[in-house]
Each structure stands twice: as C-alpha cells, then as structure tokens.
Amino acid sequence: MHRWSKLFVPTLREAPADAEVASHKFLLRAGYIRQLGAGIYNYLFLGQRSLNKIIAIVREEMDTIGQEFYLPAILPREPWEQSGRWTGMGDNMFRLKDRKGADLCLGMTHEEIMTTIARSELRSYKQLPQIWYQIQTKFRDEPRPKSGLLRVRQFTMKDSYSFDIDKAGLDKSFELHDGIYRRIFSRCGLKFVAVEADSGAMGGSQSQEFMVYTDAGEDLIASCPVCGYAANLEKATSRLEAVAEMEPTGDGKPELVHTPGKGAIADVAEFFKISAAQDIKCVAYMALKRGAAGKPDTWHGVAAFLRGDHQVNETKLLGVVGGAELRTMQAAELEQYLKGPAGFLGPVGLVHDTKPLEDGLTVVVDKSLEGRKNLVAGANKLDYHFRNVTPGRDFTWTVSADIRSVNEGEGCPRIEATGSGCVGKLVVGKAVEIGHIFKLGYKYSESMGARVLDPNGKEVTPIMGSYGIGIERILTAAIEQSNDQHGFWLTGAIAPFAVVVTVTNIGDAVLRETGEKLAAELEAAGLDVLLDDRDERAGVKFKDADLIGIPYRINVGKKAAGGQVELVTRATASSVDVALNEVVAQVKARTQEDARHSF
RNA sequence: CGGGGAGUGGCUCAGCCUGGUAGAGCACCUGGUUCGGGACCAGGGGGUCGGAGGUUCGAAUCCUCUCUCCCCGACCA
Numbered sequence: 001m002h003r004w005s006k007l008f009v010p011t012l013r014e015a016p017a018d019a020e021v022a023s024h025k026f027l028l029r030a031g032y033i034r035q036l037g038a039g040i041y042n043y044l045f046l047g048q049r050s051l052n053k054i055i056a057i058v059r060e061e062m063d064t065i066g067q068e069f070y071l072p073a074i075l076p077r078e079p080w081e082q083s084g085r086w087t088g089m090g091d092n093m094f095r096l097k098d099r100k101g102a103d104l105c106l107g108m109t110h111e112e113i114m115t116t117i118a119r120s121e122l123r124s125y126k127q128l129p130q131i132w133y134q135i136q137t138k139f140r141d142e143p144r145p146k147s148g149l150l151r152v153r154q155f156t157m158k159d160s161y162s163f164d165i166d167k168a169g170l171d172k173s174f175e176l177h178d179g180i181y182r183r184i185f186s187r188c189g190l191k192f193v194a195v196e197a198d199s200g201a202m203g204g205s206q207s208q209e210f211m212v213y214t215d216a217g218e219d220l221i222a223s224c225p226v227c228g229y230a231a232n233l234e235k236a237t238s239r240l241e242a243v244a245e246m247e248p249t250g251d252g253k254p255e256l257v258h259t260p261g262k263g264a265i266a267d268v269a270e271f272f273k274i275s276a277a278q279d280i281k282c283v284a285y286m287a288l289k290r291g292a293a294g295k296p297d298t299w300h301g302v303a304a305f306l307r308g309d310h311q312v313n314e315t316k317l318l319g320v321v322g323g324a325e326l327r328t329m330q331a332a333e334l335e336q337y338l339k340g341p342a343g344f345l346g347p348v349g350l351v352h353d354t355k356p357l358e359d360g361l362t363v364v365v366d367k368s369l370e371g372r373k374n375l376v377a378g379a380n381k382l383d384y385h386f387r388n389v390t391p392g393r394d395f396t397w398t399v400s401a402d403i404r405s406v407n408e409g410e411g412c413p414r415i416e417a418t419g420s421g422c423v424g425k426l427v428v429g430k431a432v433e434i435g436h437i438f439k440l441g442y443k444y445s446e447s448m449g450a451r452v453l454d455p456n457g458k459e460v461t462p463i464m465g466s467y468g469i470g471i472e473r474i475l476t477a478a479i480e481q482s483n484d485q486h487g488f489w490l491t492g493a494i495a496p497f498a499v500v501v502t503v504t505n506i507g508d509a510v511l512r513e514t515g516e517k518l519a520a521e522l523e524a525a526g527l528d529v530l531l532d533d534r535d536e537r538a539g540v541k542f543k544d545a546d547l548i549g550i551p552y553r554i555n556v557g558k559k560a561a562g563g564q565v566e567l568v569t570r571a572t573a574s575s576v577d578v579a580l581n582e583v584v585a586q587v588k589a590r591t592q593e594d595a596r597h598s599f
Numbered sequence: 600c601g602g603g604g605a606g607u608g609g610c611u612c613a614g615c616c617u618g619g620u621a622g623a624g625c626a627c628c629u630g631g632u633u634c635g636g637g638a639c640c641a642g643g644g645g646g647u648c649g650g651a652g653g654u655u656c657g658a659a660u661c662c663u664c665u666c667u668c669c670c671c672g673a674c675c676a
Contacts, residue, residue: 013625013637014611018669038668085676092675109676143600143674151675159676218675327673436676466676504635539636546636557635 001523002497004532008045010034011544021216023479024148026488030548039145039153046548047475049496051156054188054474055135057493058158061184065176066131066160071113073137077103079112082448088290088324094139094153106139111444111466114161118462119450125165128452128462129173133160135471147216149472150432156471163445163462165454170439170463174206177437177467181210185434186598188474189491191481192434195221196231198315207235207438212477217432224412226424234315237402238426239411243277243307246374246387254348254386254394256379263343265308268385272376279308280369280377280389282345284334287323289357300357301329301337305347305377305397306366306404313405320364320401321356337361340380347377347395348386356398365397366404432480434473440464479549482571487547489570491598492591497530499587500550504538504557514580515556518565521584527591546570551594552587 008031015025027033032047043051059068080086086093086105094106107113114132122128138157145152162173178194185192190212197209209232211221222236223229231237249255262271269276285302302321304312314326329337338345338361352363369375369391377389389395412424442461444450451459479488492498499522503515512533519531530550532541538557545553555566555575565583568575569590578586 010609011637012610016610017605017612020670035668089676090674111676138676140675144670144672146670325674468676502635507634537634537636537638539634539638542636544637555635 001519002530004500004530005534009544009548010044011547019148021147021150021480022483022488023150023216023476026479026483026547026549027148027476030487032548033149039142039151041149041152041154046496050475050490050494050549051471053494053496054471055156055158057187058184058469058471059135061180061187062133062158062160065180066133066162069114069117069132069134071107071110071134071136073107073139075105075107075113077105079116079448080105083112083115083444084290084447085112092140092142094141107136108138108140109466109468110134110136110159111161111440111464112448115444115448115450115464118163118445119448122163122450122452122462124452125454125460128163128165129169130163131160131173131176132163133158133467149476150216151218152472155473158469158471160467162465162467163450164465165452165460165462167463170465173465174437174439177465178208181435181437181467181469184469185210185474187595188478188494189482189594189598190434190474190477192477193221193223193230193431195223196235197436197438198232198234198319205439205441207436209433210435210437211431211433212481213429213431214477214480215430216476216480217430219431219433220428221431222406222408222426222428224414224422224424224426227412227414227416227422229412229414229422229424229426233405233428234313236406236426237413238406239413239421240368241411243275243372245372246274246278248374248388250388252374252388255388257385257387258383259344259385260383262383262385268376269308272385272387274376276308278375280305280346280375281308281310282338282347282378283312284329284338284342284345285314285317285326286329286333287318287321287357287362288325288327289322290324297324298357300362301333301360302326302357302362302364303338303345303347303350303352304364304366304403305369307368310366310368310404311407313403316401316405317364317403320399320403321362323357338380340378341382344378344380344382344384346379346386346389347391347397348389349380350395352396352398354398362399363395363397364403365391365400367400367402368404370400432473432477433470434477435467435469437467438465440466486543488549489551490549491594492528492551493595493598495550496528496548497550498527498591499552499554500530500532500545501554501556502532502538502541502545504541504555506533506535511556511560514560518554518556518580518583522587525584525588527588552590554583554587 010031012029015029019025034042096104135158164170192210192212195209197207220233262268265276268279283304286299287302289298291297353360356362373390375389376387379386408428410426412422414422445461454460482489501515501519503511519529522529551570553568563580564577566575567578
C-alpha cells in the first residue's frame, strides 16, 4: 500500500505554457513526467509506475510467442555499415566517438544487431523459426520533437524480429504478432485500428500499423465505415468517379492557347470553363538517389503529373521512383528539366528517361490520367497552355502509378468476392501509431550474410520480420482517448494504481483508521491501492484524484460512521454509496469486468 | 532546415514600447481560524530578469551576438 502523504506526486494546478496536446498537459499536471530538454523527459513515480505496468503486459504477451533479449543501446558502426544504414539513417541517428576515435551510435532500431546474432549463431533450418524481442530505450535525433511523449528523442520500444526459413514461415510469424498485438492493446484499454501501411525505406512487403484515432496524431488514416477497410494515407487507394470529358476543339490535336497570368489551377479551370479534374497538374521534384556502396548520393529531376484536383502523395512517389528524399525544384532546375516556368508546366513534348532516376528527367503519371482525353495542360512556356491533350497519344511517361493521396468522400477501393465494389465512402481521420508489424524480407539477412542450411543441405537466407510497439505511446494514446477538463482515466491494468482511497478528513481518527483498514483489505484482494492520507482539504484530494488517471476512487467520509462509503467511477464521474464491508468485492469485480471488456 | 513565438521566484504571467530601488496570483514556511470539490486572515522566505558583449551616470527595458524551449511546415525504421 502506498500512502500519498509519503509520495512525490507533484500535481500542477495549471499546465506549463508550452504544453499543447491533452496528454502532454495532463502528464505534466498529474506529475507523471517532467521535461529535461527538447524531446527528453524525466519519468517520475506515477509515470514510471504506469509504464512498468504496460511493459509487464507487453512482456507477458510477448513471452507466449518469443524470447526476450536485451541488446545494447550503444552500438558500433560496423553492422550499420554492412546494411548500408550508417549513411542511410542520416541525421536522425545520434552518433558519437569513443576515446580511440571509433564511431559509435545510439540505437534507433535493432535489425542489424539481431541479424548479427542470427548470422553468427543460426546454422540450420532446424533452429528456425525464431522470434527474438527486447524492451529497450531507443534514440532518434528527431528534427522536431513535440507533443509531450508523442514524438521524442529518447523512448522505450518493444521491438521483435522473426527469422524464418521461408515466406510461409514469415506469414506465420507475422500473424502471431498481429494476434498478440491486438491482445496487448486491448488489455491496455485502447480503442485501436489496424491499417495497411507503407513499408517505406525499410523495404519489405506487407506492413501493418496499429493506430489510435486522436487529433494529436500525426498520421492520417483513410477508412471505410461499410466494410472496415483502413489504410494509412501513405498507402490508401480509392475508387474514383468517372469524369466527364471535354469535346475536342479544332482538329482535336493539342492546341496552343494564350493564357496570360493563369498559372494557378483554379485560374486555368476558370479560363477554360472546365473543372480542375480536366486539368493536368505538374509538380516538379528533385529526388535523391542513394549511391551504391562507396558512391555518393545523387539528385535527379522528377516531374509528377496528376489531375488538377488531386494532391501528390510524396511517400507513394518516392516508392515509385525508388528515391530516398524529395524536394521541390528551384526555378533554374525547372528551366533545365522542363524548359518552362512554374504554373505553365506540362507533359507535352518532354523528353524522359525510360527508367527512374537516370541522367535525364523521370516523368511519373498518376494512374487516374490513363484513358482520359482532351485535357488541359501547361505548355512549358510562359502564359501558354495546351488543350486537347490526351495521355498516351500526346505524351508518354517513364512510369505510370498511383502517386496521389485519397480524399475523404471518395469510394472505398475494396472489391467484394462477388466482384462488385464496396459502396462505402472513405473517411479520413488523424491517428497516432502505437505499433507496427511488417515483413522485412531478405534485406538484412542478405546484406549482412545470415545463412542456414535447408533440409537438402543447401544454403539459404532466412527471411525476416520486424515488429515494434511504442511503450510511451500506449500511455499517451490512452490519455488522449480518455480525458476531460479535470484530468484523465486509465484502465486499471495500466493505471499507476487501480483504486485510490480518499480519507476526506485525516484529522478524524475514525475516518483515518477506516481508510487504513479498507486500503489494507483492497491490497489483500490483489488490487494496487493508493491511500490518500494527506492532511489536505477534501476538495484538494478530489481534484488530485480526478487528475491522475486512477479509474476508481473510494471516499471515506461522513457516511463511514454509518458503514457506508462512496465508490466513484472516474470515467463516468458517477458515484454510488456502498456498504463498507462490500466495497472491496465491488471494486474487485468492476476491475475484472473492465479487463474482460477489453477483449 | 524555412516561417512564427517565448525565455522575469517552483507554476501562470505583468513590467520592456517611453532606461531610474523587480511585481501580482498560485505554490512554499510559521501562527490562527477552517475542514465534501483546488479555504481565509496575519506574518515570512525565495528571482545574478537565459547567457555574453556593448551604449549609458544608470539596463529586465536600448543595440549586437549567442543558447534554449514552443508552434506551423519540411522530416519521421
């Protein structure tokens, strides 16, 4: 039993001015954390206690499918050199030198290190599959830490790695993680969704993120309320309504039209009396291509064409061209690659490479332009556009692919088994990522030389999966989804305490002894109990209790003489009088009920 | 890295424009009265005004440089 009068729980009446999102404010006000630097936090008693409970759940569940390791956080350069990520990680990697001048870094993820273990120890298919995990502190030099514990430079992650002999094995490891992650997040009381995600720079095939909807989140999720389709906006697709085409004018060939000052899409549409969907938008980028081992990185011109009313999805575009970074072209580069000024760029007459990111220009056309006719496009000449532009006939491309972001209200892309499409309309919402599972493939096992013998005595490369859970983000997301003006509430499984016993007047010996006895009984019943025995006014104790996330409160006050106490449920702020000799059983029952409801 | 904002007691902020003995509320300590939704009265402690340099008889205030933090964007295995 913990007595509040002896604890360090520095609650704040007001939130520090630089706290913006709800979880940040409440973590500070409730005395869970204190900031030390940008994206660097001290975890105080309540915060650490809650995180420890989350970790215990993660560990208990993970132990059913994997084995816990503990790898170093400070890592030598060599493994990163071998995987190509010493340079690939860029400035996000914290780097340091030891006294001999050797390069080291602080671990931001551990694919390389796990793979070195696999490489030196695994010899036979008989040793597979393996699932190895750890709960470790990670370091990432984020360009912009923010939102309290949501985006930080030091954080705790459960990361696991699977090694399988073949794709079927990887599928199995992936499914195991999917199932166990759902159990973990449910036990933590989170309302989450699993979404299709981009596999990004990590390479690999299938990728799934676990997200919690909240306006504090940094990701956008498109989902279908009808069939349950859900995907990160970086990955989401949609079914588009057909667009009415314009009738050709003149001889139907591209026709140069003087459009003075009409550089913006809206102006062009207005000028031609067309919808933006009938205009072709051009966004010109320079894409960074990582050099092969020992070769320098290089920049290449990329022109992206899509419907005037669509937005480029840079993640998709990067994936299509195989680049590492994008930035928009400068005026001089526009002149060099497209021979035209911004606002009047178009695909007609462009000379492009046949493969992405070679010496000339890479032209990428969004799928939605294919099959369209008689569109309007810039003429790569100041104050001129073409009309009657038909993709395929009047211009070609290096690659045609989905490079756009879906918009809310567009049709769900899912096709039913019957062959008919889902009739739902997509909705887009903000969310925070709490977990990510994906199939890495052979990227690390191959580059780092991990090999085992298969049943035929043939040397094969194990296939890998990588799976992460952000521990602090579970806490943050839980607070984001359950808070009000007074504070927040966590489910008993991850709250620092399952119940707080508030003795309204500690100066009253009878109340004090009643509270002590009750707290002892609650503890004997297996509940984590906090006894508020502070010499404070009742109002102060109520306010504090409402603030710090504990799901149940028992008030030991006036009615205690008559054998009654109040049981207050934080989530609903509802209060019931309960007989003193029944309250332990009630709290116990409710806590167990909450845990069951999680599934 | 681009744009914006802020550094004054533990917290929230005023004072700065127009230079002249550093303030308020909350928190903290002592005494008293209170005691079921962040009490009241009286007394008290605590701040090199982020740092460095400059202007001036005199700088929290004006000038230069610098550090840090927050927000928007870029970025985000």
